[in-house]
Amino acid sequence: MKKDRLFGGEDDGKDGVKMYDVSIVNRVAVGDILRRSASRYPEKTAFVQHDRKWTFREVDQLCNQFANFLLSSGLKKGDTIATICTNSFEFIVTIYGISKAGLIWVPINPGISFEEKKYILQQVKAKLIIGDQMLVQEKLEEYKTFARTIILEGDFEKFYSLFKDQAVEEPLTDIHDRDVAQIMFTSGTTGNPKGVMISHLAVYIASLGNIIEMGLKQDDITTVLMPIFHCAQHTFTTSFLHIGATSVIFNKFAPEELMKNIEKEKITWTFMLPMMYKAILHHPKRKNYDLSSLRTCMYAMAPMDRPTLEKLIKELDADFVLGTGQTEIYPATMMFKPEEQLRRFGSYWGVSSLINDTAVMDEEGNILPKGQIGEIVHRGPNVMIGYLNNEEETLESRKFGWHHTGDLGYWDEDGQLVFVDRKKDLIKTGGENVASIKVEQVLLMHDKVANAVAVGLPHERWVEAVTAFVVPKPDVEISEKEILEHCKKHLGKFQVPKSVIFLEQLPMTTTGKIQKHVLRKRYNDFYINNRSTSYEV
Template sequence: MEDLLVSAESRRIRRIALGDVLYRSAAKFGARVAIVDGDDRLSYRELDDLSSQFAHYLLESHPGRVQVATLCANSADMLVAINGIHKAGHVWVPINIQLDPAQIGYILRHAEVSCIVVDEAICQQPRIAALLGEIALPVIIACTDGGNADRTTLATAALGRPTALPEVDIDSQQPALIMYTSGTTGNPKGAVHSHASVYSAILANLSTFAFTDEDVVSGILPLFHCGQHVVAATAFAAGSCLVVARGFSAPAVIATIARERVSVLVGLPMMYGAMLADPQASMAAFSSLRLCIYAMAPMPRSLVNRIAETMSANIMLVTGQTEIYPVTMSFRPVQHPQRDANYWGVSTATCETAIMDEDGELLAPGEIGEIVHRGPNVMLGYFKDPAATEVVQKFGWHHTGDLGMIDDGGQLLFLDRKKDMIKTGGENVASIKVESTILGHPAVAGAAVVGLAHPHWSEAICAFVVLKAGASCSEQELIAHCRASLGKFEVPKAVKFIDALPQTATGKIQKHILRSQYADCFAAEVR
């Protein structure tokens, strides 16, 4: 029996490989538009052909399995490169274009990258050009205006090469990508995902989102993040059309929804807020929208209601992590008006979720502990870091570092990051609960809440607030606003107004910087 399971031919028949997703969709939806990139359009057949040609180029220049990085903004070229890397059986290393050159250099070296695809505009930045010259990597230019006669571009790499899917022996459990975390307190870690782990997330998302070949899906968020990447991969599996954008602009997105008849919009809560606040919103054509997906932050009930009234009543929160490919859980706020904005809902078809205590015991509904997951969408581990992998996968579950509880209805409530839970006067306070309350004030654009050392309370709650342009608000007004809906021990002892919240290049708030800068805030007082 074992002899039937070891041949390359047998593996090819039943393999799970990410490059096969596009190849199979092209066979079904060849002439359908796969990508809209500004005025450019690529059909499924064209995208499949170009990515196969790039795969053949990679196999000629790097015949063994190697890491290939992309340093690109959203574009059709980037999607050609990603799918070509997968078809070649190489390992994709996406790099956030907002990182500084030192961080980019760290990832390129740590991931042992053999070549890199770079947008022409990014490659021309002096510090990036100097870095690439220092590391001496082969460079393929993407999104070029044709003025790179002396350098390899995606177009020249594809020229004259076969459009057939390369015959490559790909094992379903071999690495498909190394995606680096944001590294809020140190160097980022590279989460290694197999073809099977990403593919399992795609399958779960097909049932969660119900994408079809009639859908037109937005590509506003960056493709170098797991969230937008898996949305794009899910769209291609379904035969949907993906409309990519280089960045977010409320007027541009509103116009794109109407022009391309976008049916699925994927964005952050602040993006939805900006669109609905735009003067064009009142006259906008949102009738094509059937699903509005949001992620990364809780959405105030007032914004949920406005989206439901103006854009679509089918609204969905989705969650995930770099280490466990999205989507892990989904929540429909319109269907659960009695549950607050911090609910994450229920797991997808391929993800199992539980609440665990410090000793590895699973907890009953109503009990608070760490949110843990297991399923085929979990990473293989951190690249070259077995110790960190062992910690995050102890007790046979993936540990998220998030605290939560499952209510009697089976819905998961997110409480806080473990490291951000505030202990004040013997009480535990979830920083996100206080932040959600502050964000409900009409003058507030952003907020971060931390616990700072206090001579009496052990830790005291301090809120850091960014006001909307032109808005005004006092510390006492915000504290009074919090008192109206929070317990006495949950109300901030101080509010600091700042111009901007410190963030990583992926948009995560760096609370450790606030804790460090304001460590002595309460040193001389007792409240």
């Protein structure tokens, strides 16, 4: 029997008529995105790193070759490949080559402990580990006890030598839309990390939704600046591959290097954390660079204080948009759009992506009306298949037929969603509930504060005492009294922190999330050890 190279049809032996599986005709697969874009924009630049560029045709063929290399090495559809990598073009080829081969990508955050990495490798039964040399060399022999290992040395030609003899044609792989495309692990702040199984359909549909909601364009030039092992950067990189845009790869955030590339490559669209935008805004050499090409700046992971946002919009003359989502429901799920940014301030998440339903629900599963606080829940094709090896948690996450986020919020009068807090981060103090994010927004408004969070710590009188952790800006003098007086001007009496703890830096994940659980654990006995301190009622 002969097979169609592209679609895998089989000759039934009668008059040359080919029989096609319905799953092939209706196929939805992440790897197909590259083939289609290569067909539409073969000579257009897809990726830039340093001074090297690759066209869509080259990227598609390289990913095909890497996919063929993986399959020729004995790996089979459904096998798992773990990666421990930072951003690079080699990593891009690895990710989408895995998808084309019908294998399952398991990105491991390089910043987690070796024990957590071992836990993930055991859970997924990895058949192959691909890692950056600097990240895996120290424990290489231990990694080899789990699976065969490939090391990326930061040299594309060395990487390419592994598979340069492979066919450039796409492998014939039977991929179904609900097949697991990747397993991403949560941060595990309350226990072992949970493996989130995500389908080809979820990634594909979410990335298309982003194009429409964000108004992405074929002539955009964007950044791969945030870690691509994280769902947020991965989904937008996939979106820009869909639309035929050019992506500039950065291995790390260096403000001046970014500004140089914005000017040189005429970057139009970027995704960064609020603290990164602040670093650009206050950089002493910012005026030396032409940043006028920027059209859209997306931020996520943390709120943007009002003075900073207003100054950024004025000085960069770009649209700012907040995107939200979860690994469990592939982002972006909601967007607070440019036209709303200066119309209303607070913890706004905005409106649902066109691919999602969003509601606010009470503990009994009742959908709440506008103005009432409850858990934010979603439905849509981008919801995870489930948690790996954890049916109980999977069922709990989809009670009442909705995906439960663990976030609290409410709808305002105009149908914009307001985020209140994570359920676990809500501070219960003296019989009142305090949203940590509200306190944080006020702290970040202070012109001497670089970063800040609010956490509830055990207290014999208040049950939990609102406590501020503040990172001052470099070379400034700031006192606890100054911070507390600032808070009293903008917060209710019960919301004002009982203490301010100054730190040089906050504990953070490599994706920019502040690890409040680390602060809770580290400072759990703070008030027990400071009983002599008097607190205002």
